[in-house]
Amino acid sequence: MPSGIGDEAIAHFEPVVYRRRRVSRGERLFSANDRSGSLYAVRSGLFKTSVCDVAGRDQVTGFQMGGDLLGLDALHDGICASSATALEDSHVCAMPFNSIEAASIHLPVLRRRLYAVLAGEITRSQQMLIVLGGMNGEQRLAAFLLDMSRRFLRRGYSGSSFTLRMTRAEIGSYIGLTLETVSRLFSAFQRSGLVEVRQKQVCNLDLKRLDAILAADG
Amino acid sequence: MPSGIGDEAIAHFEPVVYRRRRVSRGERLFSANDRSGSLYAVRSGLFKTSVCDVAGRDQVTGFQMGGDLLGLDALHDGICASSATALEDSHVCAMPFNSIEAASIHLPVLRRRLYAVLAGEITRSQQMLIVLGGMNGEQRLAAFLLDMSRRFLRRGYSGSSFTLRMTRAEIGSYIGLTLETVSRLFSAFQRSGLVEVRQKQVCNLDLKRLDAILAADG
Protein backbone atom coordinates (compact mmCIF):
# COMPACT_ATOMS: atom_id res chain seq x y z
CA MET A 1 0.00 0.00 0.00
CA PRO A 2 1.31 3.38 -0.94
CA SER A 3 2.02 6.38 1.20
CA GLY A 4 -0.16 9.29 0.28
CA ILE A 5 -1.47 11.20 -2.63
CA GLY A 6 1.39 13.60 -2.85
CA ASP A 7 3.74 13.34 0.08
CA GLU A 8 6.11 16.26 0.02
CA ALA A 9 4.84 17.12 -3.40
CA ILE A 10 3.65 20.52 -2.40
CA ALA A 11 7.13 21.98 -2.13
CA HIS A 12 7.17 22.15 -5.92
CA PHE A 13 3.94 24.07 -5.96
CA GLU A 14 5.27 27.06 -4.07
CA PRO A 15 5.39 29.31 -7.13
CA VAL A 16 1.65 28.90 -7.49
CA VAL A 17 -0.72 31.56 -6.25
CA TYR A 18 -2.92 30.13 -3.58
CA ARG A 19 -5.54 30.99 -1.01
CA ARG A 20 -5.67 29.57 2.50
CA ARG A 21 -8.81 28.08 3.89
CA ARG A 22 -9.88 26.60 7.19
CA VAL A 23 -12.08 23.49 7.22
CA SER A 24 -13.76 22.44 10.46
CA ARG A 25 -14.13 18.87 11.56
CA GLY A 26 -17.00 17.25 9.70
CA GLU A 27 -17.10 19.97 7.06
CA ARG A 28 -16.70 19.14 3.40
CA LEU A 29 -13.94 20.78 1.41
CA PHE A 30 -15.73 19.73 -1.79
CA SER A 31 -18.42 17.25 -2.78
CA ALA A 32 -18.79 14.89 -5.71
CA ASN A 33 -20.28 16.62 -8.75
CA ASP A 34 -19.12 20.02 -7.54
CA ARG A 35 -17.56 22.17 -10.20
CA SER A 36 -13.99 22.74 -9.10
CA GLY A 37 -11.19 24.87 -10.45
CA SER A 38 -8.60 24.11 -7.80
CA LEU A 39 -6.28 21.60 -6.31
CA TYR A 40 -5.87 21.62 -2.53
CA ALA A 41 -2.76 21.00 -0.51
CA VAL A 42 -3.38 19.87 3.06
CA ARG A 43 -1.38 22.08 5.47
CA SER A 44 -2.61 20.54 8.69
CA GLY A 45 -5.31 18.17 9.84
CA LEU A 46 -6.78 15.10 8.19
CA PHE A 47 -9.29 14.41 5.41
CA LYS A 48 -11.05 11.44 3.93
CA THR A 49 -12.12 11.21 0.30
CA SER A 50 -15.11 9.11 -0.66
CA VAL A 51 -17.03 8.20 -3.78
CA CYS A 52 -20.62 7.17 -4.19
CA ASP A 53 -22.24 4.93 -6.81
CA VAL A 54 -25.72 4.61 -8.32
CA ALA A 55 -27.00 2.47 -5.47
CA GLY A 56 -25.92 5.04 -2.91
CA ARG A 57 -23.03 2.91 -1.73
CA ASP A 58 -20.46 5.28 -0.32
CA GLN A 59 -16.86 4.22 -0.05
CA VAL A 60 -13.76 5.82 1.43
CA THR A 61 -11.01 6.00 -1.20
CA GLY A 62 -8.24 7.56 0.85
CA PHE A 63 -7.06 9.52 3.89
CA GLN A 64 -5.04 12.69 3.33
CA MET A 65 -2.78 14.34 5.88
CA GLY A 66 -0.38 17.28 5.84
CA GLY A 67 1.55 17.45 2.58
CA ASP A 68 -0.98 15.47 0.54
CA LEU A 69 -2.96 16.86 -2.37
CA LEU A 70 -6.73 16.80 -2.83
CA GLY A 71 -8.94 17.36 -5.84
CA LEU A 72 -6.77 15.75 -8.50
CA ASP A 73 -9.65 13.90 -10.09
CA ALA A 74 -11.38 17.15 -11.00
CA LEU A 75 -8.66 17.71 -13.60
CA HIS A 76 -10.57 15.30 -15.80
CA ASP A 77 -13.41 17.64 -16.64
CA GLY A 78 -13.57 20.23 -13.89
CA ILE A 79 -16.09 18.16 -11.93
CA CYS A 80 -15.20 16.49 -8.65
CA ALA A 81 -15.50 12.72 -8.81
CA SER A 82 -15.13 12.37 -5.05
CA SER A 83 -15.97 14.22 -1.85
CA ALA A 84 -13.43 15.39 0.72
CA THR A 85 -14.43 15.62 4.39
CA ALA A 86 -12.29 16.95 7.22
CA LEU A 87 -11.89 14.40 10.03
CA GLU A 88 -10.50 17.11 12.30
CA ASP A 89 -10.11 20.87 12.13
CA SER A 90 -7.80 21.40 9.17
CA HIS A 91 -6.12 23.97 6.97
CA VAL A 92 -5.63 23.77 3.22
CA CYS A 93 -4.17 25.85 0.40
CA ALA A 94 -6.44 26.19 -2.60
CA MET A 95 -4.44 26.39 -5.82
CA PRO A 96 -6.45 27.32 -8.94
CA PHE A 97 -5.78 25.20 -12.02
CA ASN A 98 -5.28 28.43 -13.96
CA SER A 99 -2.53 29.52 -11.67
CA ILE A 100 -0.88 26.11 -11.83
CA GLU A 101 -1.06 26.09 -15.62
CA ALA A 102 0.33 29.60 -15.82
CA ALA A 103 3.21 28.82 -13.50
CA SER A 104 3.95 25.54 -15.22
CA ILE A 105 4.53 27.12 -18.62
CA HIS A 106 7.88 28.47 -17.53
CA LEU A 107 8.61 25.78 -14.98
CA PRO A 108 9.20 22.40 -16.54
CA VAL A 109 9.89 21.06 -13.04
CA LEU A 110 6.41 21.98 -11.87
CA ARG A 111 4.87 20.54 -15.02
CA ARG A 112 6.59 17.21 -14.57
CA ARG A 113 5.84 17.24 -10.89
CA LEU A 114 2.16 17.49 -11.64
CA TYR A 115 2.38 14.57 -14.07
CA ALA A 116 4.27 12.63 -11.43
CA VAL A 117 1.69 13.36 -8.74
CA LEU A 118 -1.16 12.27 -11.00
CA ALA A 119 0.63 9.12 -12.10
CA GLY A 120 1.58 8.37 -8.50
CA GLU A 121 -2.06 8.51 -7.54
CA ILE A 122 -2.87 6.01 -10.28
CA THR A 123 -0.24 3.68 -8.87
CA ARG A 124 -1.64 4.17 -5.39
CA SER A 125 -5.12 3.18 -6.55
CA GLN A 126 -3.74 0.10 -8.27
CA GLN A 127 -2.12 -0.98 -5.04
CA MET A 128 -5.48 -0.63 -3.35
CA LEU A 129 -6.97 -2.85 -6.05
CA ILE A 130 -4.58 -5.59 -4.96
CA VAL A 131 -5.58 -5.09 -1.34
CA LEU A 132 -9.30 -5.20 -2.10
CA GLY A 133 -9.15 -7.82 -4.81
CA GLY A 134 -6.75 -10.34 -3.44
CA MET A 135 -6.23 -10.09 0.31
CA ASN A 136 -8.08 -11.49 3.31
CA GLY A 137 -9.18 -9.37 6.25
CA GLU A 138 -6.04 -9.88 8.29
CA GLN A 139 -3.85 -8.77 5.40
CA ARG A 140 -6.02 -5.79 4.61
CA LEU A 141 -5.71 -4.40 8.13
CA ALA A 142 -1.97 -5.16 8.16
CA ALA A 143 -1.57 -3.27 4.87
CA PHE A 144 -3.54 -0.34 6.26
CA LEU A 145 -1.47 -0.15 9.45
CA LEU A 146 1.81 -0.42 7.55
CA ASP A 147 0.71 2.36 5.23
CA MET A 148 -0.21 4.64 8.13
CA SER A 149 3.05 3.77 9.85
CA ARG A 150 5.10 4.69 6.79
CA ARG A 151 3.28 7.97 6.37
CA PHE A 152 3.72 9.01 10.00
CA LEU A 153 7.38 8.04 9.86
CA ARG A 154 7.95 10.12 6.74
CA ARG A 155 6.51 13.10 8.56
CA GLY A 156 8.84 12.72 11.50
CA TYR A 157 6.48 10.98 13.89
CA SER A 158 6.76 7.51 15.36
CA GLY A 159 6.04 4.73 12.92
CA SER A 160 5.10 2.29 15.64
CA SER A 161 2.82 4.32 17.93
CA PHE A 162 0.22 6.78 16.71
CA THR A 163 -3.41 7.81 16.85
CA LEU A 164 -5.91 6.73 14.21
CA ARG A 165 -8.24 9.65 13.94
CA MET A 166 -10.76 7.91 11.71
CA THR A 167 -13.52 5.59 12.96
CA ARG A 168 -13.64 1.82 12.58
CA ALA A 169 -16.39 2.27 10.03
CA GLU A 170 -14.20 4.57 7.94
CA ILE A 171 -11.28 2.17 8.11
CA GLY A 172 -13.60 -0.66 7.15
CA SER A 173 -15.03 1.23 4.21
CA TYR A 174 -11.51 1.98 3.01
CA ILE A 175 -10.28 -1.63 3.14
CA GLY A 176 -13.54 -3.30 2.18
CA LEU A 177 -14.62 -4.75 5.52
CA THR A 178 -17.41 -4.07 8.00
CA LEU A 179 -16.69 -2.12 11.17
CA GLU A 180 -17.30 -5.27 13.22
CA THR A 181 -14.67 -7.21 11.32
CA VAL A 182 -12.19 -4.35 11.72
CA SER A 183 -12.84 -4.31 15.45
CA ARG A 184 -12.41 -8.08 15.71
CA LEU A 185 -9.15 -7.93 13.76
CA PHE A 186 -7.77 -5.23 16.06
CA SER A 187 -8.59 -7.44 19.02
CA ALA A 188 -6.97 -10.44 17.34
CA PHE A 189 -3.84 -8.43 16.52
CA GLN A 190 -3.65 -7.36 20.13
CA ARG A 191 -4.00 -10.94 21.40
CA SER A 192 -1.18 -11.95 19.04
CA GLY A 193 1.03 -9.20 20.44
CA LEU A 194 1.24 -7.43 17.09
CA VAL A 195 0.07 -4.16 18.59
CA GLU A 196 -1.49 -2.61 21.66
CA VAL A 197 -4.79 -0.97 20.91
CA ARG A 198 -6.73 1.32 23.19
CA GLN A 199 -9.53 2.95 21.26
CA LYS A 200 -7.95 5.07 18.56
CA GLN A 201 -4.45 4.76 20.04
CA VAL A 202 -2.20 2.09 18.56
CA CYS A 203 1.16 1.42 20.21
CA ASN A 204 4.20 -0.73 19.57
CA LEU A 205 3.31 -1.96 16.13
CA ASP A 206 5.35 -5.00 15.20
CA LEU A 207 6.21 -3.92 11.66
CA LYS A 208 8.24 -7.03 10.87
CA ARG A 209 5.41 -9.39 11.66
CA LEU A 210 2.89 -7.21 9.83
CA ASP A 211 5.12 -7.44 6.77
CA ALA A 212 5.17 -11.20 7.16
CA ILE A 213 1.38 -11.29 7.23
CA LEU A 214 1.28 -9.37 3.97
CA ALA A 215 3.82 -11.65 2.34
CA ALA A 216 1.88 -14.81 3.17
CA ASP A 217 -0.36 -15.94 0.36
CA GLY A 218 -3.82 -15.20 1.18
CA MET B 1 -17.55 1.11 -13.94
CA PRO B 2 -15.84 3.41 -16.36
CA SER B 3 -15.11 2.93 -19.99
CA GLY B 4 -11.43 2.82 -20.72
CA ILE B 5 -8.21 4.50 -19.94
CA GLY B 6 -8.41 7.08 -22.66
CA ASP B 7 -11.25 6.40 -25.06
CA GLU B 8 -10.83 8.58 -28.10
CA ALA B 9 -8.13 10.46 -26.27
CA ILE B 10 -5.52 9.66 -28.82
CA ALA B 11 -6.90 12.05 -31.40
CA HIS B 12 -5.32 14.87 -29.40
CA PHE B 13 -1.95 13.20 -29.50
CA GLU B 14 -1.59 13.34 -33.28
CA PRO B 15 1.00 16.12 -33.21
CA VAL B 16 3.28 13.84 -31.25
CA VAL B 17 6.08 11.97 -32.97
CA TYR B 18 5.50 8.25 -32.58
CA ARG B 19 6.74 4.87 -33.64
CA ARG B 20 4.50 1.95 -34.54
CA ARG B 21 5.02 -1.41 -33.03
CA ARG B 22 3.45 -4.82 -33.41
CA VAL B 23 2.84 -6.96 -30.31
CA SER B 24 1.98 -10.63 -30.72
CA ARG B 25 -0.56 -12.43 -28.61
CA GLY B 26 0.98 -13.33 -25.25
CA GLU B 27 3.86 -10.89 -25.70
CA ARG B 28 4.49 -8.15 -23.18
CA LEU B 29 4.56 -4.55 -24.32
CA PHE B 30 6.27 -3.64 -21.04
CA SER B 31 6.79 -5.21 -17.64
CA ALA B 32 6.62 -3.84 -14.12
CA ASN B 33 9.91 -2.24 -13.08
CA ASP B 34 10.93 -1.61 -16.67
CA ARG B 35 12.36 1.79 -17.34
CA SER B 36 9.99 3.43 -19.76
CA GLY B 37 10.10 6.71 -21.64
CA SER B 38 6.89 6.33 -23.58
CA LEU B 39 3.15 6.22 -23.53
CA TYR B 40 1.43 3.78 -25.84
CA ALA B 41 -1.80 4.21 -27.77
CA VAL B 42 -3.53 0.98 -28.73
CA ARG B 43 -4.32 1.03 -32.47
CA SER B 44 -5.81 -2.45 -32.70
CA GLY B 45 -6.05 -5.56 -30.58
CA LEU B 46 -6.46 -5.99 -26.85
CA PHE B 47 -4.21 -5.78 -23.80
CA LYS B 48 -4.43 -6.50 -20.12
CA THR B 49 -2.47 -4.61 -17.47
CA SER B 50 -1.52 -6.33 -14.24
CA VAL B 51 0.35 -5.51 -11.08
CA CYS B 52 2.17 -7.78 -8.70
CA ASP B 53 2.78 -7.43 -4.96
CA VAL B 54 5.41 -8.67 -2.51
CA ALA B 55 3.74 -12.04 -2.07
CA GLY B 56 3.72 -12.67 -5.81
CA ARG B 57 0.00 -12.07 -6.05
CA ASP B 58 -0.70 -10.89 -9.56
CA GLN B 59 -3.83 -8.96 -10.37
CA VAL B 60 -5.36 -7.65 -13.57
CA THR B 61 -6.01 -3.90 -13.27
CA GLY B 62 -7.58 -3.26 -16.65
CA PHE B 63 -8.25 -4.26 -20.24
CA GLN B 64 -7.26 -1.86 -23.02
CA MET B 65 -8.65 -1.87 -26.54
CA GLY B 66 -8.26 0.37 -29.59
CA GLY B 67 -8.12 4.06 -28.61
CA ASP B 68 -6.98 3.42 -25.04
CA LEU B 69 -3.65 4.53 -23.62
CA LEU B 70 -1.08 2.39 -21.86
CA GLY B 71 1.91 3.24 -19.70
CA LEU B 72 0.49 6.24 -17.85
CA ASP B 73 1.77 5.11 -14.47
CA ALA B 74 5.38 5.34 -15.65
CA LEU B 75 5.00 9.13 -15.64
CA HIS B 76 5.52 8.96 -11.90
CA ASP B 77 9.22 8.20 -12.00
CA GLY B 78 9.95 6.64 -15.37
CA ILE B 79 9.47 3.14 -14.01
CA CYS B 80 6.50 0.99 -15.00
CA ALA B 81 4.29 0.09 -12.07
CA SER B 82 2.33 -2.45 -14.09
CA SER B 83 2.84 -4.92 -16.93
CA ALA B 84 0.96 -4.88 -20.23
CA THR B 85 0.33 -8.13 -22.08
CA ALA B 86 -1.30 -8.50 -25.50
CA LEU B 87 -4.33 -10.82 -25.38
CA GLU B 88 -4.35 -10.97 -29.18
CA ASP B 89 -2.07 -9.78 -31.95
CA SER B 90 -2.06 -6.01 -31.57
CA HIS B 91 -0.60 -2.76 -32.84
CA VAL B 92 0.41 0.22 -30.75
CA CYS B 93 1.94 3.66 -31.24
CA ALA B 94 4.81 4.41 -28.89
CA MET B 95 4.92 8.11 -27.99
CA PRO B 96 8.05 9.23 -26.12
CA PHE B 97 7.44 11.45 -23.09
CA ASN B 98 9.99 13.85 -24.52
CA SER B 99 8.03 14.25 -27.68
CA ILE B 100 4.80 14.72 -25.76
CA GLU B 101 6.40 17.33 -23.54
CA ALA B 102 7.87 19.14 -26.51
CA ALA B 103 4.60 19.18 -28.39
CA SER B 104 2.63 20.21 -25.31
CA ILE B 105 4.64 23.39 -24.75
CA HIS B 106 2.95 25.07 -27.68
CA LEU B 107 -0.30 23.16 -27.48
CA PRO B 108 -2.31 23.93 -24.35
CA VAL B 109 -4.99 21.58 -25.64
CA LEU B 110 -2.61 18.65 -25.60
CA ARG B 111 -1.30 19.62 -22.18
CA ARG B 112 -4.77 19.70 -20.69
CA ARG B 113 -5.73 16.55 -22.51
CA LEU B 114 -2.89 14.74 -20.82
CA TYR B 115 -3.99 16.00 -17.40
CA ALA B 116 -7.51 14.92 -18.25
CA VAL B 117 -6.44 11.44 -19.28
CA LEU B 118 -4.43 10.99 -16.11
CA ALA B 119 -7.22 12.27 -13.91
CA GLY B 120 -9.73 10.11 -15.78
CA GLU B 121 -7.66 7.06 -15.00
CA ILE B 122 -7.71 7.99 -11.31
CA THR B 123 -11.49 8.20 -11.45
CA ARG B 124 -11.63 4.85 -13.24
CA SER B 125 -9.57 3.22 -10.51
CA GLN B 126 -11.81 4.71 -7.84
CA GLN B 127 -14.83 3.19 -9.51
CA MET B 128 -13.08 -0.16 -9.41
CA LEU B 129 -12.51 0.34 -5.70
CA ILE B 130 -16.27 0.52 -5.26
CA VAL B 131 -16.71 -2.66 -7.27
CA LEU B 132 -14.07 -4.55 -5.31
CA GLY B 133 -14.83 -3.03 -1.93
CA GLY B 134 -18.57 -3.04 -1.83
CA MET B 135 -20.20 -5.37 -4.32
CA ASN B 136 -21.09 -9.06 -4.28
CA GLY B 137 -20.12 -11.45 -7.05
CA GLU B 138 -23.29 -10.99 -9.06
CA GLN B 139 -22.88 -7.22 -9.09
CA ARG B 140 -19.20 -7.43 -9.95
CA LEU B 141 -19.87 -9.47 -13.06
CA ALA B 142 -22.80 -7.23 -14.00
CA ALA B 143 -20.56 -4.17 -13.66
CA PHE B 144 -17.91 -5.81 -15.79
CA LEU B 145 -20.35 -6.74 -18.55
CA LEU B 146 -21.92 -3.28 -18.56
CA ASP B 147 -18.49 -1.70 -18.84
CA MET B 148 -17.53 -3.91 -21.77
CA SER B 149 -20.89 -3.22 -23.39
CA ARG B 150 -20.42 0.54 -23.14
CA ARG B 151 -16.94 0.37 -24.55
CA PHE B 152 -17.96 -1.75 -27.55
CA LEU B 153 -20.90 0.53 -28.18
CA ARG B 154 -18.70 3.61 -28.15
CA ARG B 155 -16.54 2.01 -30.79
CA GLY B 156 -19.45 1.33 -33.07
CA TYR B 157 -19.98 -2.33 -32.24
CA SER B 158 -23.00 -3.96 -30.69
CA GLY B 159 -23.42 -3.28 -26.98
CA SER B 160 -25.44 -6.42 -26.39
CA SER B 161 -23.54 -9.12 -28.29
CA PHE B 162 -19.77 -9.40 -28.38
CA THR B 163 -16.80 -11.65 -27.78
CA LEU B 164 -14.85 -11.59 -24.52
CA ARG B 165 -11.33 -12.30 -25.56
CA MET B 166 -9.95 -12.71 -22.07
CA THR B 167 -10.16 -15.91 -20.02
CA ARG B 168 -12.39 -16.53 -17.02
CA ALA B 169 -9.31 -16.39 -14.84
CA GLU B 170 -8.43 -12.92 -16.17
CA ILE B 171 -11.96 -11.66 -15.66
CA GLY B 172 -11.93 -13.10 -12.16
CA SER B 173 -8.62 -11.50 -11.32
CA TYR B 174 -9.95 -8.16 -12.54
CA ILE B 175 -13.14 -8.24 -10.49
CA GLY B 176 -11.74 -10.04 -7.46
CA LEU B 177 -13.30 -13.50 -7.87
CA THR B 178 -11.99 -16.96 -8.71
CA LEU B 179 -12.43 -18.35 -12.20
CA GLU B 180 -14.87 -20.94 -10.85
CA THR B 181 -17.12 -18.27 -9.38
CA VAL B 182 -17.03 -16.31 -12.63
CA SER B 183 -18.04 -19.42 -14.53
CA ARG B 184 -20.86 -20.16 -12.09
CA LEU B 185 -22.13 -16.59 -12.37
CA PHE B 186 -22.16 -16.75 -16.17
CA SER B 187 -24.23 -19.93 -15.92
CA ALA B 188 -26.58 -18.29 -13.42
CA PHE B 189 -26.98 -15.21 -15.63
CA GLN B 190 -27.82 -17.48 -18.54
CA ARG B 191 -30.42 -19.40 -16.52
CA SER B 192 -31.98 -16.08 -15.54
CA GLY B 193 -32.18 -15.05 -19.19
CA LEU B 194 -29.85 -12.10 -18.65
CA VAL B 195 -27.55 -13.22 -21.42
CA GLU B 196 -26.72 -16.13 -23.69
CA VAL B 197 -23.20 -17.40 -23.17
CA ARG B 198 -21.32 -19.83 -25.34
CA GLN B 199 -17.70 -19.89 -24.32
CA LYS B 200 -16.29 -16.44 -24.97
CA GLN B 201 -19.34 -15.31 -26.94
CA VAL B 202 -21.97 -13.34 -25.05
CA CYS B 203 -25.24 -12.48 -26.83
CA ASN B 204 -28.36 -10.50 -26.09
CA LEU B 205 -27.24 -8.85 -22.90
CA ASP B 206 -30.20 -7.51 -20.96
CA LEU B 207 -28.68 -4.15 -20.06
CA LYS B 208 -31.71 -2.92 -18.17
CA ARG B 209 -31.72 -5.85 -15.80
CA LEU B 210 -27.98 -5.69 -15.36
CA ASP B 211 -28.37 -2.06 -14.33
CA ALA B 212 -31.02 -3.13 -11.85
CA ILE B 213 -28.64 -5.68 -10.33
CA LEU B 214 -26.06 -2.95 -9.84
CA ALA B 215 -28.57 -0.60 -8.27
CA ALA B 216 -29.67 -3.16 -5.68
CA ASP B 217 -27.86 -2.80 -2.40
CA GLY B 218 -25.25 -5.34 -2.13
Place this chain on the structure above:
DNA sequence: CGAAGGCTTGACCGTCGTCAAATCGCGTGG
Protein backbone atom coordinates in the same frame (compact mmCIF):
# COMPACT_ATOMS: atom_id res chain seq x y z
C1' DC C 1 -4.88 -36.25 -34.30
C1' DG C 2 -3.32 -35.57 -29.84
C1' DA C 3 -2.19 -32.85 -25.94
C1' DA C 4 -2.63 -28.87 -23.19
C1' DG C 5 -5.26 -25.35 -21.60
C1' DG C 6 -9.82 -23.42 -20.79
C1' DC C 7 -14.43 -24.13 -18.99
C1' DT C 8 -18.15 -26.15 -16.25
C1' DT C 9 -20.06 -28.36 -12.35
C1' DG C 10 -20.21 -30.57 -7.78
C1' DA C 11 -19.18 -31.07 -2.74
C1' DC C 12 -17.47 -29.09 1.19
C1' DC C 13 -15.67 -25.57 4.22
C1' DG C 14 -13.95 -21.12 6.01
C1' DT C 15 -14.24 -16.20 6.23
C1' DC C 16 -16.69 -12.49 6.79
C1' DG C 17 -21.37 -10.12 6.90
C1' DT C 18 -25.63 -9.55 9.59
C1' DC C 19 -28.20 -8.90 13.67
C1' DA C 20 -28.12 -8.06 18.46
C1' DA C 21 -26.72 -6.58 23.02
C1' DA C 22 -23.65 -4.56 26.27
C1' DT C 23 -19.94 -1.34 27.39
C1' DC C 24 -17.11 2.63 26.80
C1' DG C 25 -15.99 7.46 26.04
C1' DC C 26 -16.80 12.00 24.98
C1' DG C 27 -19.31 16.25 24.49
C1' DT C 28 -23.09 18.90 26.26
C1' DG C 29 -25.90 21.10 29.30
C1' DG C 30 -27.68 21.54 33.88
Place this chain on the structure above:
DNA sequence: CCACGCGATTTGACGACGGTCAAGCCTTCG
Protein backbone atom coordinates in the same frame (compact mmCIF):
# COMPACT_ATOMS: atom_id res chain seq x y z
C1' DC D 1 -18.32 19.71 38.49
C1' DC D 2 -21.32 16.09 37.53
C1' DA D 3 -24.97 13.60 35.12
C1' DC D 4 -26.82 12.33 30.93
C1' DG D 5 -27.08 10.66 26.27
C1' DC D 6 -25.53 9.54 21.93
C1' DG D 7 -22.25 7.63 19.00
C1' DA D 8 -18.36 4.52 18.76
C1' DT D 9 -16.59 0.13 19.95
C1' DT D 10 -16.49 -4.59 21.38
C1' DT D 11 -18.13 -9.20 21.44
C1' DG D 12 -21.19 -13.12 20.45
C1' DA D 13 -24.14 -16.24 17.58
C1' DC D 14 -25.43 -17.62 13.21
C1' DG D 15 -25.71 -18.00 8.25
C1' DA D 16 -24.48 -17.09 3.45
C1' DC D 17 -21.36 -16.19 -0.10
C1' DG D 18 -17.55 -17.36 -2.32
C1' DG D 19 -12.99 -20.12 -2.10
C1' DT D 20 -10.81 -24.68 -2.49
C1' DC D 21 -10.27 -29.16 -4.26
C1' DA D 22 -11.57 -32.38 -7.65
C1' DA D 23 -13.35 -34.50 -11.79
C1' DG D 24 -14.81 -34.38 -16.48
C1' DC D 25 -15.73 -32.05 -20.86
C1' DC D 26 -14.75 -28.95 -24.56
C1' DT D 27 -11.87 -26.26 -27.75
C1' DT D 28 -8.08 -24.91 -29.90
C1' DC D 29 -3.62 -25.06 -31.57
C1' DG D 30 0.45 -27.32 -32.83
